[in-house]
Amino acid sequence: MSENILEVKNLRAYYNILKGQVKAVDDITFNLKKGEILGLAGESGCGKSTLASSFISRKKPLEYVSGEVDLVGHEIMKMDEAEFKKLRLKTISIIPQYALDAFSPTKKIRTFIKDLAHQHGIKTDRAFMEKVEERLDLVNLDKSVLNRYSIELSGGMKQRVVMVISTILDPDFIIADEITSALDVSSQRFVATMLANLRDLEIIKSAIFITHDLSILYQIADRIMIMYAGNFAEIAPTDEIVARPRHPYTRALINSLPKVGIQYHDKRLSGIEGTPPHLLNIGDGCRFRDRCPYAIEKCEETPIREKVADNHYVSCWRWQELGSDLNVEE
Numbered sequence: 397m398s399e400n401i402l403e404v405k406n407l408r409a410y411y412n413i414l415k416g417q418v419k420a421v422d423d424i425t426f427n428l429k430k431g432e433i434l435g436l437a438g439e440s441g442c443g444k445s446t447l448a449s450s451f452i453s454r455k456k457p458l459e460y461v462s463g464e465v466d467l468v469g470h471e472i473m474k475m476d477e478a479e480f481k482k483l484r485l486k487t488i489s490i491i492p493q494y495a496l497d498a499f500s501p502t503k504k505i506r507t508f509i510k511d512l513a514h515q516h517g518i519k520t521d522r523a524f525m526e527k528v529e530e531r532l533d534l535v536n537l538d539k540s541v542l543n544r545y546s547i548e549l550s551g552g553m554k555q556r557v558v559m560v561i562s563t564i565l566d567p568d569f570i571i572a573d574e575i576t577s578a579l580d581v582s583s584q585r586f587v588a589t590m591l592a593n594l595r596d597l598e599i600i601k602s603a604i605f606i607t608h609d610l611s612i613l614y615q616i617a618d619r620i621m622i623m624y625a626g627n628f629a630e631i632a633p634t635d636e637i638v639a640r641p642r643h644p645y646t647r648a649l650i651n652s653l654p655k656v657g658i659q660y661h662d663k664r665l666s667g668i669e670g671t672p673p674h675l676l677n678i679g680d681g682c683r684f685r686d687r688c689p690y691a692i693e694k695c696e697e698t699p700i701r702e703k704v705a706d707n708h709y710v711s712c713w714r715w716q717e718l719g720s721d722l723n724v725e726e
């Protein structure tokens with residue numbers, strides 16, 4: 397697990413709109429190792445999807461501002477849309493939400509798969525369709541789904557069909573963007589486990605699993621990265637971040653969960669008061685400071701990313717003095 401599939405250094409990607417710049421991805425640094433599932437979490441609007449889309453396309457008004465992104469030897473921030481297209485499905489792929497809902501209800505799943513494959517220049521010959529059938533079997537779907545219409549499938553079944561086609565060329569890196577959000581709890585677990593199985597079988601080499609639900613990440617992620625209002629907050633192995641969060645925002649997220657694999661007894665379950673700041677033309681300083689119970693004057697300055705331990709980094713001026721005691725009352 398030492399070889400890096402993805403290396404992201406000081407990435408900045410902003411939406412340039414009439415009123416100015418929405419600083420949605422602002423100084424993000426992390427890597428993704430071969431064989432790893434990295435969970436990416438944070439409240440709505442914190443930049444998770446923007447970060448993901450900066451790896452797969454160049455679409456205005458999103459603009460790359462600075463930083464470096466190396467994806468298995470490709471410097472992807474320097475690439476244009478045509479070059480991105482060549483990487484899609486084989487090097488990088490995305491499992492989108494609701495992909496099948498946008499598909500015509502009068503066409504069969506077989507047609508959906510063939511249409512999508514053609515869009516990517518893949519021949520849909522017999523060998524290809526046999527591979528599709530094998531993969532359907534891997535995600536516990538009978539090949540008869542090929543002859544059904546999307547409206548005949550449950551949300552979880554649709555998401556598994558989309559997962560099969562997104563991973564059909566064994567991508568190095570897959571982005572799963574909120575693939576479980578619209579599903580009921582048991583389907584969520586099932587779909588997430590299927591993704592982990594594809595990784596275990598080395599069909600996919602690495603994945604970023606985006607969600608605002610930390611409890612689902614606890615089940616499948618090797619490491620978790622937390623973003624807050626476009627900034628990096630914290631990254632650490634899953635057990636470490638859940639047991640010893642260092643950023644006050646991570647701590648608040650963990651504390652607001654009723655249970656995340658571990659029961660924290662006798663602890664007040666607190667939501668996080670307030671809302672994240674608007675990212676349009678936002679200035680310096682820790683973006684969490686208005687909601688942070690520990691904010692001090694120093695937090696008017698943008699915190700730097702510091703190493704807590706191997707594989708554990710945090711951006712908070714006070715991480716050392718605050719420690720990691722989850723039972724601290726806030």
Ligand SMILES: Nc1ncnc2c1ncn2[C@@H]1O[C@H](COP(=O)(O)OP(=O)(O)OP(=O)(O)O)[C@@H](O)[C@H]1O
Binds near residue numbers: 440443445446447457
């Ligand atoms: N096309 C756009 N033009 C301008 N601003 C945008 C655009 N798309 C997103 N944003 C802004 O960028 C910020 C980050 O949004 P993004 O969708 O990446 O967050 P997210 O964490 O994925 O949220 P969610 O969990 O709701 O999907 C938000 O402030 C959002 O309003």
